[in-house]
Amino acid sequence: MLVKVKIFGAPSLALESRELTLELGEDATAGDLLSSVTVKDKDYLYIVREGIRLTPSSRLRDGDEILLIPPIAGG
Amino acid sequence: MTEPIAKRKENLKWIGKPVTRKDGVGKVTGETKFFSDMIFPNMLWAKTVRSKYPHARIRKIDTTKAEALPGVVAVLTYKDIPGLNASGIIVPDQPVLCHDKVRYLGDSVAVIAAESLETAEVAADLVEVDYEPLPVVSDPTKAMDVDSPRIHEKGNIQRHATIRVGDVERAFGEASVIVENTFRTGRQMHMFLEPEAGIGMLDEHGNIVLYVGGQSPYRDQMQVSRALGIRPEQIRVISTPVGGAFGGKEENTVQIHLALLAMKTKRPVKMVWTREESGVAGMKRHPMIVTMKTAANETGEIIANKVHIIADTGAYASLGPTVLDVAMENSCGPYRVPNIDIEAYLVYTNNGVAGAFRGFGAPQVNFAMETNLDSIAEKLGVDRLEIRKKNALREGDIGPFGNKILGSIGIYETLLKAENCEIWKNREKSKVTSSAPWCKRGVGVAAAVKGFGFGALPDFAAASMQITPTGKFVVGVSCPEIGQGAVTAYAQIAAETLHCDIGDVYIASADSQLAPDTGTSSASMALVRGGNAILAAAPRMLELILETAAKITGKPTDDLVLKESCVGSRRDGKKSVTYAEIAQYLHKTGSETRVVAGFNVPRVEKPVEGSIEIPHWSYMYASAVALVEVNTLTGGIKVLKFFLSPDSGKIINPQSYTGQCEGAIVQGLGFALTEETQIDNGVIKTNNFTTYIIPTISDVPEIEIDPVETYEKIGPFGAKGLGEIGIIPVGSAIANAIYDATGIRVFTLPATPERVYTGLKRGDGSQDER
Numbered sequence: 001m002l003v004k005v006k007i008f009g010a011p012s013l014a015l016e017s018r019e020l021t022l023e024l025g026e027d028a029t030a031g032d033l034l035s036s037v038t039v040k041d042k043d044y045l046y047i048v049r050e051g052i053r054l055t056p057s058s059r060l061r062d063g064d065e066i067l068l069i070p071p072i073a074g075g
Numbered sequence: 076m077t078e079p080i081a082k083r084k085e086n087l088k089w090i091g092k093p094v095t096r097k098d099g100v101g102k103v104t105g106e107t108k109f110f111s112d113m114i115f116p117n118m119l120w121a122k123t124v125r126s127k128y129p130h131a132r133i134r135k136i137d138t139t140k141a142e143a144l145p146g147v148v149a150v151l152t153y154k155d156i157p158g159l160n161a162s163g164i165i166v167p168d169q170p171v172l173c174h175d176k177v178r179y180l181g182d183s184v185a186v187i188a189a190e191s192l193e194t195a196e197v198a199a200d201l202v203e204v205d206y207e208p209l210p211v212v213s214d215p216t217k218a219m220d221v222d223s224p225r226i227h228e229k230g231n232i233q234r235h236a237t238i239r240v241g242d243v244e245r246a247f248g249e250a251s252v253i254v255e256n257t258f259r260t261g262r263q264m265h266m267f268l269e270p271e272a273g274i275g276m277l278d279e280h281g282n283i284v285l286y287v288g289g290q291s292p293y294r295d296q297m298q299v300s301r302a303l304g305i306r307p308e309q310i311r312v313i314s315t316p317v318g319g320a321f322g323g324k325e326e327n328t329v330q331i332h333l334a335l336l337a338m339k340t341k342r343p344v345k346m347v348w349t350r351e352e353s354g355v356a357g358m359k360r361h362p363m364i365v366t367m368k369t370a371a372n373e374t375g376e377i378i379a380n381k382v383h384i385i386a387d388t389g390a391y392a393s394l395g396p397t398v399l400d401v402a403m404e405n406s407c408g409p410y411r412v413p414n415i416d417i418e419a420y421l422v423y424t425n426n427g428v429a430g431a432f433r434g435f436g437a438p439q440v441n442f443a444m445e446t447n448l449d450s451i452a453e454k455l456g457v458d459r460l461e462i463r464k465k466n467a468l469r470e471g472d473i474g475p476f477g478n479k480i481l482g483s484i485g486i487y488e489t490l491l492k493a494e495n496c497e498i499w500k501n502r503e504k505s506k507v508t509s510s511a512p513w514c515k516r517g518v519g520v521a522a523a524v525k526g527f528g529f530g531a532l533p534d535f536a537a538a539s540m541q542i543t544p545t546g547k548f549v550v551g552v553s554c555p556e557i558g559q560g561a562v563t564a565y566a567q568i569a570a571e572t573l574h575c576d577i578g579d580v581y582i583a584s585a586d587s588q589l590a591p592d593t594g595t596s597s598a599s600m601a602l603v604r605g606g607n608a609i610l611a612a613a614p615r616m617l618e619l620i621l622e623t624a625a626k627i628t629g630k631p632t633d634d635l636v637l638k639e640s641c642v643g644s645r646r647d648g649k650k651s652v653t654y655a656e657i658a659q660y661l662h663k664t665g666s667e668t669r670v671v672a673g674f675n676v677p678r679v680e681k682p683v684e685g686s687i688e689i690p691h692w693s694y695m696y697a698s699a700v701a702l703v704e705v706n707t708l709t710g711g712i713k714v715l716k717f718f719l720s721p722d723s724g725k726i727i728n729p730q731s732y733t734g735q736c737e738g739a740i741v742q743g744l745g746f747a748l749t750e751e752t753q754i755d756n757g758v759i760k761t762n763n764f765t766t767y768i769i770p771t772i773s774d775v776p777e778i779e780i781d782p783v784e785t786y787e788k789i790g791p792f793g794a795k796g797l798g799e800i801g802i803i804p805v806g807s808a809i810a811n812a813i814y815d816a817t818g819i820r821v822f823t824l825p826a827t828p829e830r831v832y833t834g835l836k837r838g839d840g841s842q843d844e845r
Contacts, residue, residue: 008533044301046592051611051673052537053293053592055308067675069533071297073164073290073325074397074688075435075598075799 001026001062007039008069024060031056033066045070089567089577090792093730097563097582098316098556109318110286111272111347118274119148121329121336121346122195124185124202125356126177129213129425129757130226131206133175138185141201146194149339150202152185156335158304162327164294166392168227169428171302171331177206178226178390179425180757181356188336188344211757215387215422216364226390226423233388234396234421238403238685240477241414243370246379250370254450258367259823260439260806261751262387263360263432266769269318270353275333276343283310283334288317290325291595292553292587302331303338310334315585320557321742322431323358325597326393354762358430359752361386361398363439367406369447375455375462377448380475382406384419384440386429393430395421397532397687401525402436404689405803407475408444409486409524409696410466415475425757431597433739437525437803438746442824445521445807449814459811460499463522463698464490474690476683482693482795483785485722486522489698492720492781493520498700499718505702506815513708516715517816521807522698526691527599527796531682537591537673538608539583540569540616544662546640546655547579548616550609551590551671554601558738559798560731561601567727568606568791572613575640575654591671599695599796600676602727606791607674615670623657623666677789693787695800696722701808702776705816710832712748714776714809721800722783725793736780736801743805744770748825 007018022036030047034056039045047054048067060066101107138150153160153174160174161167173182185202189195210224217223218231225231247253273287283303289295292312300307317324329346336344348356368381384402388395399421407415452462467487474480493499502518509516528534539551550569556562562582570577583589594604617637624642625632628651635642641653661668683689702716717740726732749768753760761767786793810821819834 006533044297046535048535048673048675051535051608051675052671053535067533067535069535071164071294072529072532072534073294073431073595073597074394074529074532075322075325075401075431075433 001028001060003033003060004065005033005037006067007037008067028060029056030054030058030060033060037068039068087571089571090727091725092728094563094567094577094728096560096731097566107316109269109316110274110288111269113274113286115274115276115343118343118345119188119190119340120192120195121332121344122187122199123183123332124187124199126180126182126184127204128177128206128208129180129211130209131177132209133173133177134205134207136184137203140203141187141198144194144198144201146190147187147198148190149188149336150185150198151335151339155339156302158302160302162298162302162331163391163393164298164326165394166396169391179427180759181427182390183332186332186336188340211425213424213426213754213756215385215424218422218424219420226425231423232420233392233423234399236399236403236419236685238415238417238476238683240475243379243381243414243416246414247370250378251373252451252454253368253370254447255368256447256822258365258443258446260363260442261825262362262429262754263746263750264354264752264767265319265321265323265358265432266767267319267321267323270348270350271324271328271357272347273329273333274343274345275337277337277341283337285310285312285330285333287312287314287330287333288324289314290320290555290557290597292585293592294595295327295330296587298327299331299334303334311588313586314555317555317557321433322435322597325431325595326358328357350764351762354767355759358393358432359427360432361388361395361429361436363402365440365443367443367447369451371451371455373455375452375457375465377410377412377466379414380407380412382417386419386421387424387426388421389424389426389428391428393428395429398431398436400687400689402440403686405437405525406440406444408441409468409522411468411472412475426754427752427759433742434799434802437523438806441521441523441803442807442810445804446810446820449811460490460494460520463520467522476690478679478690480694482789483724483787484696485783485785486524486696488783489696489720489722490522492783493698493700493718496700496718496779496781498702498716509704514704514706515816516702516704517812517814519701519808519811519815520699521804521811523800523803524694524696525800525803526694527603528676528691529598530688530691531679532688533678534594534676535673536593536604536608536676537671538593538605538612539591539669539671540612541669542616542654542658542661544658546653546658547581548573548575549581549583551583552605552608553585553587553590553593554596554605555585557596559601559735560728561596561605563731564602564727565605565609568609569613572610573616574637579640591673599798599800602794603790603796606794608672610791611672611674612670615672619670620654620657623660624652627652627656627660693789693795695795695797697800697804699804699808701812703809703812703816705813705831707817707835710828710830710835712813712826712831714744716777718779719801720781720783721797722785723797723800724787724790724795725784726782727792727794732782732797733780735797737778739801740778740805741770741775743802744774746802746824747806747809749827751825
């Protein structure tokens with residue numbers, strides 16, 4: 001399956017997202033996706049699809065757009 | 076699929092109605108039990124060993140005597156942290172337990188769990204720490220010197236940012252009037268009624284359960300997971316009820332310590348900071364030194380603004396980097412300013428820790444801009460309110476950062492409301508009245524802006540909905556109710572969209588096990604996050620209801636229509652099946668009864684160069700007018716009347732709306748007149764209610780709220796945020812009123828009697844520097 005990924009860096013470093021398209025196996029999970037990308041502190045990134053956080057075991061779907069977001073807070 | 080009715084503006088049953096607060100009766104009667112009230116069987120008490128110095132190297136930590144004390148169950152130090160020894164959502168630079176250095180008096184060196192609080196306190200005194208005191212860095216301007224003692228290895232400047240648009244120097248050369256002043260603002264404390272508190276324990280599976288009042292169960296979960304080196308799913312955080320937050324409970328406070336102690340002792344552990352401890356260790360508002368040079372042409376149009384900001388973040392960054400962004404973003408007010416030059420520093424000192432606080436950097440710079448604009452009006456002989464109207468942003472305008480503002484803009488309309496309020500209309504009459512010959516009255520006006528949400532930062536929110544066996548709904552939203560009325564607003568939105576009675580909606584809020592991640596209750600965003608997430612989930616629940624009704628009745632879904640808690644037939648107009656019957660069918664057949672949906676928060680994809688999150692997609696606005704009386708013998712200020720006109724989009728619940736505005740004004744009174752954490756060489760001098768003075772009911776003026784309801788297309792039913800905008804213009808309006816009364820400009824907030832008296836005596840407005 002093809003999955004589009006937008007990776008956001010630590011907010012104090014780089015805000016512009018990196019975009020890539022990954023080809024993953026038919027049964028790929030969010031954890032598989034995370035293993036396929038090179039990104040810092042990946043254990044604490046939020047994997048988000050359509051506004052919903054996924055767990056590493058969540059199944060992906062062909063055509064998904066996944067955001068990898070560092071934890072953010074603020075006011 | 077049935078579409079939600081989020082865009083509907085008329086014939087709404089629950090939206091815009093003064094629905095009674097779901098949490099109201101429990102809180103006003105004292106029935107609500109906060110976590111600091113709770114006792115669990117077999118529970119231990121925890122105490123933190125804090126630094127004895129504002130800045131020191133740790134040579135040795137000896138816990139032998141504390142461990143030997145009867146009744147002590149655990150004494151933990153940095154050696155007991157299995158994961159990352161750091162907290163801080165964005166910048167994890169604060170040790171959970173210090174091992175080599177302490178940077179302020181609130182730093183934690185050890186945590187103790189004991190059979191009683193008294194034993195834990197005695198044990199805390201028995202922990203022996205060998206310190207090598209280091210020079211204390213208390214002045215943020217001196218902290219920036221290259222030869223200043225370093226608080227962190229990388230230096231004392233945590234962040235330096237510059238944003239430039241246009242050419243300010245050319246504009247200054249063409250200006251008819253230029254005003255330049257330096258402003259200082261105080262270190263305000265949140266002073267929530269319930270200090271930082273909670274209980275940690277293990278469940279039957281050995282997973283951690285934390286009951287800690289906070290602003291986001293999922294951010295707490297992440298920080299605990301990071302420090303303990305375990306998966307987030309192994310940690311359940313329940314963040315409600317909260318005894319006040321205002322930004323001060325957005326970061327980790329007691330969470331990681333409680334999780335560590337629960338893991339170690341395998342018993343429930345309770346920690347409640349004392350008021351003094353909250354003062355020493357808790358977050359504060361960033362004190363700022365703002366130098367602002369503002370220029371206008373002969374008609375009063377602002378043509379340039381040059382701003383220099385130094386923000387004292389104390390020992391750790393916390394959310395300071397984004398506070399700095401918000402300060403920069405708001406430093407030009409709600410106005411068109413074609414040329415800007417902003418330079419801002421976030422500086423480490425040994426002065427406690429500053430972080431999120433309602434307004435998030437905006438009240439500080441608003442004070443500067445609104446004072447300068449008043450001075451410009453005076454120099455040009457232009458009316459103070461007219462100059463604001465002249466410069467106010469309008470729909471379709473380009474903002475100061477060169478971006479087209481996408482959300483609704485109601486600042487001009489709020490200024491019109493201000494112009495027509497009684498205080499403003501009677502301002503000349505008010506000035507010739509006073510309660511004593513030595514008292515003088517004046518009226519001040521100010522306008523404000525602030526984005527809601529995290530601006531250009533990526534953000535998301537989800538909600539769940541489950542139909543119960545009796546046909547009612549459990550709606551999961553993780554944003555905690557922190558006093559703003561969010562839970563009631565969520566119930567209103569859910570009832571409106573699900574076509575049911577509000578009593579049939581239960582909001583499962585702020586529990587990482589019961590609700591998906593809806594984000595934080597911060598950035599004036601809880602309503603928009605949670606509301607839009609509910610609006611995303613509702614169509615899925617309605618689809619489930621209609622499909623099930625079709626199965627039960629044998630009618631096609633296109634013949635079915637949603638009515639009050641039931642599904643009817645379009646053809647015969649009769650009730651076909653109730654929600655309760657649908658729910659029973661689903662539960663009996665073992666079908667899915669829960670849906671989850673979310674949305675990615677709309678944002679401007681690319682931040683302004685030099686910023687983290689500027690600009691926001693949409694902004695809140697407000698105009699304020701204050702009537703004050705100045706006692707010229709004492710310098711004492713009494714705010715007699717206060718008017719506020721916010722533009723926070725459509726109002727979901729007028730009762731909660733008014734409460735939010737009144738609360739913001741009163742908290743703003745404290746920022747304006749009394750609240751200032753005094754820190755002397757790193758030592759806090761005002762750490763409880765006897766020395767740190769917050770407004771009481773006797774200080775509250777007559778308040779009038781007159782909202783402007785623009786329709787915000789990205790908000791639920793047209794709503795924006797509200798929580799912060801009310802506080803932002805309060806200090807500015809009061810400072811301008813003091814000038815109107817006395818002719819003395821205020822350059823330092825809070826405008827304490829000492830400062831005002833000194834200004835009056837000197838006759839030039841100058842005040843003693845802190």
